[in-house]
Amino acid sequence: MIIKRIYKSSWFVKVVFVVSLFAIIFIAGLGYKHITNLSKSTEMVIHTYKVNVELEQILSYLKDSETGQRGYIITQDSLYLKPFIEGRKKVNNSFAELKYLTSDNPEQQKNLKELSSLIDKRLDNLEIASNYAANDQTDLTRFKDVFQEGKNYMGAIRNKLNYMISIENDLLKKRKEEYVSDARFTPVFLYSLILLTLVLMYAAYAKINSNLEKLKKSNQQLEIFKESTNQSEIINKHGSWRWNVEEDSFYFSDNLFRLLGEEPGSFAQTIENFMKFVHPEDVEKLSSQVDEMKENKDLPFIVYRVIHKSGDTRYLKAYGKSTVNSEGITQLLGTTTDITDEIDHYNTLEKRNQELELNNKELQAFNYVASHDLQEPLRKIQTFLSRLEDREQDNFSESGKKYVERINNAASRMRLLIDDLLQYSRTNKSDEILKNSDINKLLEDAQQDLAEVIVAKNATITTVKIPEMKVIPFQIQQLFGNLIGNSLKYSAKDRNPIIAISYDKVEASDDQQLSKALYDEYHRITISDNGIGFEQEYAEKIFTLFNRLHNKDEYSGTGIGLSICKKIVDNHSGFIFAKGEPNIGAVFSIYLPLV
Amino acid sequence: MATDYTHIILADDDEDDRMFFTDAFDELKMTVKVTTYNDGVYLMDYLNQEDAILPNILFLDLNMPRKSGMECLKEIKENSRFKDVVIAIYSTSASEEDIENTFIKGANIYIKKPSDFKVLKKVLSNVVTTNWQYHTNGLNKDNFLLRL
Amino acid sequence: MKLFIKFDFNTVCNTVLKEQLDALDLKYEILNFGEVAFLEKVPDHKHDEFTKALEPYGIEIVEDHKSILVQKMKDTIIDMVYNSDTEVHVKSSVYLSEKLGHSYGYLSNLFSEVTYTSVENFIILQKIEYTKRLIINENKSLTEIAFQLNYSSVAHLSTQFKNTTGITPSAFQRIIAKRREENN
Numbered sequence: 001m002i003i004k005r006i007y008k009s010s011w012f013v014k015v016v017f018v019v020s021l022f023a024i025i026f027i028a029g030l031g032y033k034h035i036t037n038l039s040k041s042t043e044m045v046i047h048t049y050k051v052n053v054e055l056e057q058i059l060s061y062l063k064d065s066e067t068g069q070r071g072y073i074i075t076q077d078s079l080y081l082k083p084f085i086e087g088r089k090k091v092n093n094s095f096a097e098l099k100y101l102t103s104d105n106p107e108q109q110k111n112l113k114e115l116s117s118l119i120d121k122r123l124d125n126l127e128i129a130s131n132y133a134a135n136d137q138t139d140l141t142r143f144k145d146v147f148q149e150g151k152n153y154m155g156a157i158r159n160k161l162n163y164m165i166s167i168e169n170d171l172l173k174k175r176k177e178e179y180v181s182d183a184r185f186t187p188v189f190l191y192s193l194i195l196l197t198l199v200l201m202y203a204a205y206a207k208i209n210s211n212l213e214k215l216k217k218s219n220q221q222l223e224i225f226k227e228s229t230n231q232s233e234i235i236n237k238h239g240s241w242r243w244n245v246e247e248d249s250f251y252f253s254d255n256l257f258r259l260l261g262e263e264p265g266s267f268a269q270t271i272e273n274f275m276k277f278v279h280p281e282d283v284e285k286l287s288s289q290v291d292e293m294k295e296n297k298d299l300p301f302i303v304y305r306v307i308h309k310s311g312d313t314r315y316l317k318a319y320g321k322s323t324v325n326s327e328g329i330t331q332l333l334g335t336t337t338d339i340t341d342e343i344d345h346y347n348t349l350e351k352r353n354q355e356l357e358l359n360n361k362e363l364q365a366f367n368y369v370a371s372h373d374l375q376e377p378l379r380k381i382q383t384f385l386s387r388l389e390d391r392e393q394d395n396f397s398e399s400g401k402k403y404v405e406r407i408n409n410a411a412s413r414m415r416l417l418i419d420d421l422l423q424y425s426r427t428n429k430s431d432e433i434l435k436n437s438d439i440n441k442l443l444e445d446a447q448q449d450l451a452e453v454i455v456a457k458n459a460t461i462t463t464v465k466i467p468e469m470k471v472i473p474f475q476i477q478q479l480f481g482n483l484i485g486n487s488l489k490y491s492a493k494d495r496n497p498i499i500a501i502s503y504d505k506v507e508a509s510d511d512q513q514l515s516k517a518l519y520d521e522y523h524r525i526t527i528s529d530n531g532i533g534f535e536q537e538y539a540e541k542i543f544t545l546f547n548r549l550h551n552k553d554e555y556s557g558t559g560i561g562l563s564i565c566k567k568i569v570d571n572h573s574g575f576i577f578a579k580g581e582p583n584i585g586a587v588f589s590i591y592l593p594l595v
Numbered sequence: 596m597a598t599d600y601t602h603i604i605l606a607d608d609d610e611d612d613r614m615f616f617t618d619a620f621d622e623l624k625m626t627v628k629v630t631t632y633n634d635g636v637y638l639m640d641y642l643n644q645e646d647a648i649l650p651n652i653l654f655l656d657l658n659m660p661r662k663s664g665m666e667c668l669k670e671i672k673e674n675s676r677f678k679d680v681v682i683a684i685y686s687t688s689a690s691e692e693d694i695e696n697t698f699i700k701g702a703n704i705y706i707k708k709p710s711d712f713k714v715l716k717k718v719l720s721n722v723v724t725t726n727w728q729y730h731t732n733g734l735n736k737d738n739f740l741l742r743l
Numbered sequence: 744m745k746l747f748i749k750f751d752f753n754t755v756c757n758t759v760l761k762e763q764l765d766a767l768d769l770k771y772e773i774l775n776f777g778e779v780a781f782l783e784k785v786p787d788h789k790h791d792e793f794t795k796a797l798e799p800y801g802i803e804i805v806e807d808h809k810s811i812l813v814q815k816m817k818d819t820i821i822d823m824v825y826n827s828d829t830e831v832h833v834k835s836s837v838y839l840s841e842k843l844g845h846s847y848g849y850l851s852n853l854f855s856e857v858t859y860t861s862v863e864n865f866i867i868l869q870k871i872e873y874t875k876r877l878i879i880n881e882n883k884s885l886t887e888i889a890f891q892l893n894y895s896s897v898a899h900l901s902t903q904f905k906n907t908t909g910i911t912p913s914a915f916q917r918i919i920a921k922r923r924e925e926n927n
Contacts (some may be wrong), residue, residue: 002631196752380611382710390712417709426690441913448885451901474691698918699925705909712763723902724860728868729773732817733857738875740918742909 013211014041016204023197028191041179048172051101051108052095055168056162058115061094062157066150067128073133076475081130087121095119108167115160122153125242188312218593223512228253237338243320244331245273245294250274258469259316261308279305279313293320293332303339367425375418382411420560424545425477427567434512434572435572437473439466443501446480453488459497466503469523475568480527482561483588489555492583505594513577519593522574528587534580542578597652601627601723604668606638607685612708616654616685619716625723635662639670642677649680652726657686657693665697668676672701681739682728694742704741718743740741748835756802763796770772784818813857815843815851817865824892835866871907878916885912 027382039526064089071080095116102108129150132143171311230253233239239256245251250271254264260277267273271290278286281306289302303317322335385408396404443463447454454461461484469476484499491497506524508517534542541547543566562578563589573594604646613631620629630650632638634672638655639662642648652669655664664684670702683704684697694705704722709715729739757773764771767789770782785793794804819842823835836847839862843850854862870892877883877891887898904912 171828376609377712379687383611383615383712383715386711386713411710422690443911444885445911447898448901448905448913451898451911453900457737519841598908608880695914695918695921701922728860728865732865734868734872735876736832738872738879738919740908740910 004020012209013204016200016207020197022545023193023200027193027197030186030190030193034182037179037182044175047101047170047420048168051098052165054098054101055165058091058098058119059158060096061090063366065091065123065126069130069133072130073138076136082132083453084126089350091119091123108164111164111167112158115164118153118157118160122150125150125153133459137440137592150221190365219360232577234258237341238335240335242331242333244329245322246330256336259314259336260306261312261314273586275409275429277306277308279307281305286439291444293318312340313340315343319545363425367422372541375415378411378418382408384416385411391488417558420558420564423478424560424564424567427564428573429480434470434472436468437469437476439469439476442473442477443480446477446484449477449481450485450488453485457488457497458490459488459491459499461501464503466525467523470524470595471572471592472568475571479565482565483527483590486561487527487531487586488587489527489535489557490586491531495530497508497529497531499527500527502526506591511591514575517575517591517593518573519595521594522591523594524592525592527590528585530585533576533582533585535582536580539578539580543576601625601652601727602626602650603629603652603723604632604641604650604658605629605654605685606632606635606640606659607663608659609656610633611674612656612685615712615715618670619712619719623720623721627723634659635664635667636725638662639667642671649677651730652681652682652704652722654685655702657684657688657697662732665700666696668700668702681729681736685723696733696741703736704743705743707738745845759797759800759802763793767795768794769793809853812843812845812850812855813854816854819843820862820866821869824866824873835862864869867903867907871904873905875915878912879919 024392053278060082065084068080068083068087072078072084099109100246102112129143129146130138130147132138132453137143163317177201199203228242233253233255235577237255237259239259240253241256242251250269252269257264257266260274275283276288286302286304289300301317301319303315305313306316307313313533315338316336317339318336320332322330322332324330343526387409440463443466447461453459485501488497506514508514508522509519512521521581538549542549543562545563546559547563548557550557566576569590569592572592574590576591577589579587579589599627599736601640603620605613607613609614613633617629619632620627632641635655638653640695655667657664664686667683668684671682681704682702683706684694684702685708686693687708689707704723707720709718720742725741728734729736760773760779761795764773764779769785769789772780774798797804816839819839820835823838833883836851839850840847851862854860854865858865860868862920874888876891877888878885883891885897885900892900894900894903901912904915908915
């Protein structure tokens, strides 16, 4: 795992290169050292040979001197003395050379010193013997002794020389061995080092290769992404642009050209060229915005118009945001969208809204007419009727009295209808605000409104604690008032009304009546009574406007009360359901969304 | 007799309603003094005269041309000279909001014009007597609210 | 020489009354035909002072027995309503006739004759007045008030309140609260 991670990390390649570099430097150093050693060894061999040659030469010079002396002794010819004299000079030269060659070897120096004294003694001996020969005293015992002594010196010199040569040879042998072991070990080490370097280099190469592969892939993806961006720009009618504020250079995406009604790249990407398309009335606004953008480097949404060469006017919306790229250059990235369709849509919607509002206003005006202007003449008719009944009663015939009574009834009914219709149309949502309200208080207020009937009918009303809800208080009070009023009105004649109000919370998913619910949870308030009830088949019908289950002679009413309840509950995005059983009672369930 | 000198003013632009109003008091045999004005402007012109005799009870129709009952109410409440005048709104409409609003703005009485003359007589008599009760029994006039 | 003076008897009397009443710092209203209505209870010593002050002008306070008795009834009723907790179990009619030493029938007739309203109505009016005060000033719930004023139930008090004023207690409370809000 760790190895894998190291391999993957980007500094792996760098590390490999550094390591390889060091390895190569190391190899070069080692090679250099090896070659230096090699040449040193050669030098040593030459050195040894040189020493040996000089030593041999000394011996040969001595022999020459000896031979010359012997010749002189035998012949008494002074010609033989020449090599003897030259031999001494040559021996001295060789000595100087040897002294220089063995300057690094104290043992050989010591040997050389001993050799030098031996040679001196031999040469002296040769001179003495020569002197004897010159005086013709060769038959003297002393001459014989001297001659013998010379022979001995010569033996000692030969021994010394051989010893010195053997020392040099031993040295040579030792150095040779050193060199051979050196030469054997170095190539193995170098070879393995080169192999290791190669492995590392290969790993680095593989890594670079795989990176390259990845780069290629992401390049491809980028290419695809770019293409899809292009597509999406075309489909969504937006273009993008970059603005390098410092260099004042622009880049427009292909579709930005299209948004201006032009072919991509058909004009130089400058702000001046862009401005040529902007609607004359918007140029000033946009220019000032652009100037501001230069300073704040953040462009709020701006909507402006452009005119295509074809003469089309389009609405564009632009947004820009300043960013700093990887090279530390500040640039503004922006998108521009063609919102002409949205604006058209919005305008249509706005127009419809205005129409609707107008309709609503007309409806409200109608309501006012109904509430005031229609009520007034009706009220006067009724008042005059009451005066007629009061003062002119005696002047009417029997049928006249009956007609007046009928007119009165009709007028009363009309009043009831107008009042209820008004209440229904007043139950609007538009200008009412939902606010957190104490439902218990609204329920209590509704009961206070009905206090008289409650007392008169000797009704018992039980309530429970209900939590606060977000409602239109006045409407909810009316809702309770209408439902409790309904229960009181349709109470059974043989028993005192008992009305129970209960509350619980329900999940929309747990109640199949709430299959069309928009919210997850609902408050449920149920109002159940022991009144005359109704057939379940009418459970939905009772909420429709003007729908009545009873003849108006039996129970007064216009069939609007429960429609108002339905409307109020609708206003609150809730539901109301009724359940009835004839002569047992009715249950009304109100569901209000829990928000 | 206590109610003899109760001074009453009605401002209403509807001729029939003014007639019903005066007729009702006539029939009630209460010797109250009833004056009527045809709209809010006439009414305020009268009340703003320095030597005007202020009514005990002022009946205001809400929906009047030129100056509505609500505007009159506002002007009257802003002038401390009229602080002792009991104000009764006398209107056709009876939306709960209208009613509460006029009470909040300082009206004492709200009367929905009845559609029965007998009821009208009863209502007016009730207003005058209740007002008298407040007047003579030291009741807190700030709490005087009556809806009929 | 002779001067002929024309004067209005009413204006003279009213001016004198006004001066004397103002001097005593009383809240009042002068009604025509020799009636003065007091807007608050007049203490006995001020009543005496007022009587004495009027003597030099030949003005005399006509204190008829009936109106004194009615005033006493009113005082008793108000006392009964406002201190309801001490007089829990006695019926108002019994209480009145015991306290004032007259039959309830007599008192009731007398009351209606003088005040143009029935004793029962007057009691209700006072109770509702007290209820209003409790709602506004002491912020009491209707249940507490109903208990304090010996109503059999909240609904009963609610009904009576609505019958008397035309509005429900909670609407009353709301209106007064909003009115105060507006005035501030």
